[in-house]
Amino acid sequence: MNDTASSSHPPLPDRLSIDPRSPHHVAAVFEHDIGIRLNGKERFDVTEYCISEGWVKVPSGKTLDRKGNPLLIQLKGTVEAFYK
Incomplete structure (x- = not known):
């Protein structure tokens, strides 16, 4: 999928977070x-991933930590990142 558009896109890193402070x-x-x-199913709520370690972090419902950020849980499995 990303072979055709790889020249115009930067390479996807092994680990990526949506938090600009990370x-x-x-x-x-x-x-x-x-x-x-x-694990073969596309996720739309991922906030951070690591391909080599095989995990993603997703928010745990509406629960917030003490700083007001969503509480994240780590799910393990086979992770694939791609450009749409």
Whole structure:
């Protein structure tokens, strides 16, 4: 899928976060639509992923931590990142 558009898109990193305060945030990647699959099923609520370690972080309902950020849970499995 991403072979045809790989020349116009930056390469997807092994670990990526949507939080701009994170050291794993790459703003250039978010200029394009990204898709994440966990165990073959596309997820639309992923806030952070790591392909080599095989996990994604997703919000846990409406629960917030003490700083007002969504409480995240880590799901493990086969992670695939791709450009839409």
